[in-house]
Amino acid sequence: MVMSLPTVTQVIRATLNEPKSYTKKGVFALGIINACSGNPLIPILPATILTYLADLALFNTAQSNMALRTIGLAEIRDNAWIVVQHHLKVLMAVAQANSDANTLNGITIIQSGLFKVKMVPGKQNKIFRAIVNTGISGTIILKAAEIQRTSLHIWEQSLDGINWTRIDKTRAVKITVEGLKPVSKMWFRHGTDPATALGWEIIYVTIP
Numbered sequence: 001m002v003m004s005l006p007t008v009t010q011v012i013r014a015t016l017n018e019p020k021s022y023t024k025k026g027v028f029a030l031g032i033i034n035a036c037s038g039n040p041l042i043p044i045l046p047a048t049i050l051t052y053l054a055d056l057a058l059f060n061t062a063q064s065n066m067a068l069r070t071i072g073l074a075e076i077r078d079n080a081w082i083v084v085q086h087h088l089k090v091l092m093a094v095a096q097a098n099s100d101a102n103t104l105n106g107i108t109i110i111q112s113g114l115f116k117v118k119m120v121p122g123k124q125n126k127i128f129r130a131i132v133n134t135g136i137s138g139t140i141i142l143k144a145a146e147i148q149r150t151s152l153h154i155w156e157q158s159l160d161g162i163n164w165t166r167i168d169k170t171r172a173v174k175i176t177v178e179g180l181k182p183v184s185k186m187w188f189r190h191g192t193d194p195a196t197a198l199g200w201e202i203i204y205v206t207i208p
Helices: 022-036 046-068 073-101 103-112
Strands: 010-015 116-121 129-131 140-143 153-158 165-170 174-177 185-192 201-206
Touching (some): 046 073, 153 174, 165 174
16 A cells, blocks of 8 residues: 655554454454564564464464353353453554554555555544653653543553553553663553553563
């Protein structure tokens, strides 16, 4: 797909654009996971890919079991997809971060993972983001998107996109994270309490 370059008031955003039909979701997810496997534009640890494929297999089994028409199978299938969808968001966060770092080739990077590209207004206050230019090595500031101030915010981090560690819960829409390893790459996710896998916002950050 050939797209025009963004204007000064636009940014390139990766989107999932997943199919609504559960019978198509498995093939859709496999395409993205395979596209990100061994992809130099979206580098992902092989162990992470294997874990994602295993969880996708669980979803596919749950979807196949729907033919039995047994009560409770739909909930199992739906919950299995939420896990897979979260994994796809983790992969997309890497594609987005690498696109942001190389806007000239940003569209190519995003599409190499089979993600869709969308041009959106460049207002950064509408997305979950990290401020890395704090002037302190190993320190970043995470800021939530425009959310009601009455929300309780949950912040978590991950080195592999599989295991997540709680940073804190706050009433504030931003949090300073210190003591991180400089130059390392990490995922951060934000949700409002009660957070669910479906509701997490995920970003991928290079620690200054």
